[in-house]
Amino acid sequence: MHPGAAASPExxxxxxxxxxxxAGIGELVAYLRQHAEGPVEIVVxxxxxxxxxxxxxxxxxxxxxxxxxxxxxxxxxxxAAAAAxxxxxxxxxxxxxxxxxLAAVRAAVAAGAGSGCFRLRFDSQHWFLRLNAxxxxxxxxxxxxxxxxxxxxRAVFEQAGGYRPELVVMEDQEIVGRLRRHGPFRVLPQxxxxxxxxxxxxxxxxxxxxxxxxxxLHWLGVPQERLVRLYRRLIRQNKV
Numbered sequence: 001m002h003p004g005a006a007a008s009p010e011x012x013x014x015x016x017x018x019x020x021x022x023a024g025i026g027e028l029v030a031y032l033r034q035h036a037e038g039p040v041e042i043v044v045x046x047x048x049x050x051x052x053x054x055x056x057x058x059x060x061x062x063x064x065x066x067x068x069x070x071x072x073x074x075x076x077x078x079x080a081a082a083a084a085x086x087x088x089x090x091x092x093x094x095x096x097x098x099x100x101x102l103a104a105v106r107a108a109v110a111a112g113a114g115s116g117c118f119r120l121r122f123d124s125q126h127w128f129l130r131l132n133a134x135x136x137x138x139x140x141x142x143x144x145x146x147x148x149x150x151x152x153x154r155a156v157f158e159q160a161g162g163y164r165p166e167l168v169v170m171e172d173q174e175i176v177g178r179l180r181r182h183g184p185f186r187v188l189p190q191x192x193x194x195x196x197x198x199x200x201x202x203x204x205x206x207x208x209x210x211x212x213x214x215x216x217l218h219w220l221g222v223p224q225e226r227l228v229r230l231y232r233r234l235i236r237q238n239k240v
């Protein structure tokens with residue numbers, strides 16, 4: 001390389017775990033392709049969705065992986081193992097990163113971050129959700145939302161051991177503490193926008209109370225099987 005030449009941007013692999021996301025995955029992939037800057041690949045790690053998610057994602061331009069094991073943590077690990085990027089960016093299927101997100105991620109990594117996330121914004125003006133989102137600017141693991149997305153240098157992800165596949169809930173929050181041991185964690189000032197659908201379906205106050213209860217029980221060491229049963233009993237959804 002010529003001494004005055006700028007280094008080429010690192011390849012970023014965007015990894016999206018899906019299960020029954022056919023209604024929205026095409027629009028998200030199109031958005032990511034529209035806002036892609038520099039080398040990037042979009043990997044959809046699908047958990048054998050019966051609704052055609054994989055086909056929709058493929059037609060939208062994503063690389064689709066049929067995961068041998070359903071579960072967000074297992075699917076994220078499978079996507080990471082197959083991805084080619086030096087930087088991994090894990091994103092929920094109902095979350096949109098801000099314009100310029102790839103440049104922000106690359107800049108944070110170039111400045112020394114081993115991993116990090118964005119702040120959060122909901123697609124709702126409910127005051128309680130806006131308050132919840134406001135707190136995500138602070139670098140405190142107890143208020144970390146999986147919906148904030150996660151970027152990480154591949155080397156850091158591998159050193160940390162990846163996601164714990166035995167975790168069905170709390171997998172997004174649990175990994176952050178392990179990532180911090182292998183490099184600085186940064187909360188970037190821009191915000192992703194995520195769906196508030198689950199809050200509207202379950203009630204904003206009720207759902208946050210359930211999430212808080214599950215988080216506390218998790219950190220107290222309650223077995224994952226009991227947490228999953230509690231989650232399924234208290235939350236209206238079809239993902240876990």
